[in-house]
Amino acid sequence: xxxxxxxxxxNAEELTxxxxxxxxRSYAFIIDWHxxxxxxxxxxxxxxxxxxxxxxxxxxxxxxxxxxxxxxVFLPAVTIYFLYHPVLEVMMQGRTPGKRIAxxxxxxxxxxxxxxxxxxxxxVFRLIDSLPIFYILGLGVAMGTSRQVRIxxxxxxxxxxxxxxxxxxxxxxxxxxxxxxxxxxxxxxQDILDRWSDLEEASRISLGRRFLERLGETPDVLESExxxxxxxxxxxxxxxxxxxxx
Numbered sequence: 001x002x003x004x005x006x007x008x009x010x011n012a013e014e015l016t017x018x019x020x021x022x023x024x025r026s027y028a029f030i031i032d033w034h035x036x037x038x039x040x041x042x043x044x045x046x047x048x049x050x051x052x053x054x055x056x057x058x059x060x061x062x063x064x065x066x067x068x069x070x071x072x073v074f075l076p077a078v079t080i081y082f083l084y085h086p087v088l089e090v091m092m093q094g095r096t097p098g099k100r101i102a103x104x105x106x107x108x109x110x111x112x113x114x115x116x117x118x119x120x121x122x123x124v125f126r127l128i129d130s131l132p133i134f135y136i137l138g139l140g141v142a143m144g145t146s147r148q149v150r151i152x153x154x155x156x157x158x159x160x161x162x163x164x165x166x167x168x169x170x171x172x173x174x175x176x177x178x179x180x181x182x183x184x185x186x187x188x189x190q191d192i193l194d195r196w197s198d199l200e201e202a203s204r205i206s207l208g209r210r211f212l213e214r215l216g217e218t219p220d221v222l223e224s225e226x227x228x229x230x231x232x233x234x235x236x237x238x239x240x241x242x243x244x245x246x
Contacts, residue, residue, distance in 0.1 A: 005147070005161060007111040017111065019147050020104040020160035022139070029135075032098030036084035040077040047073040086123040090116055103163045111166075118156040125152030185215070189237055193230075201226050208233055 005017040051069060088096045093113045094106035106122070108114045114122070129138030129150045138150035147159050192207050199207070208229035217232075 005107075005109075005111070005159065015111070017107070017161040017165045020102075020162055022142055022148055024102050024104050024162070025142070025148070025160055026139075028096070028098040028102035028104055030098070031101055032084065032096050035097055036081050039084065040081040043080055044073055044077040047076065085126070086120055089119045089123070094119075099160075100163075104160045105163050105166065106158050107161055107166070109157050109159065114156065114158050118158055122152040122156035122158055125150075125155050128152075186237075189233060193233055193237060196230060205229060 003019050003021070005019055007015045007017065051072065085096060089106060092100070099105055106114055106119070108118065126138075129135055129141070129152055131137045135150075138152070141154075142148045142150050145154070147153075149159050153159055189211065192204075192211060196204055205226055212229070212232065215236075
């Protein structure tokens, strides 16, 4: 099994993250399952009591006579249960209460917090991973993949890693595989920006213009050319490098 994810940073460093195993994944899932079940039950019970029902012979009478019971009791409870994971994973940036307790989080294969679309895909595929019962299919796939990921992770391009190994990501710019800049270009761009304030204005303008021309861009001659070129270079770096949100 491959239990490490090695990432290349913009400053040519290698960062190694530990991939969460089945034990940690299962532990987090069990905790989250209890949380979402309790939340759904809390709504269900609270809504029944607010509608004037009770959990004796009057309970059945309430649901036979009240058309509002479906919309105020059942559907919200079911919605809470099924939207628990996608909503919290977006709000908590790849975490849930169970994952936080287990010390794991979801990342993309580039070491970044997954986008909303990826998290949504990952959770839609829970319907398949949970087949036939008790996530047997998902567990089987995870056991057979090198990074111990279920079908939802394969579809979304995500995996789970141990939280303690992600701390360095907060300060290191990660290299984006989607960038049109090559690794050498990115290193040169980082070097130019690092030295920008130490260079004379004419030298940095010349370096900046030559770098942009190398990428096929022809900077316009502007009154504040120094600031404009510096801003363009910073934008290039920010679009090429993704900072992991804390």
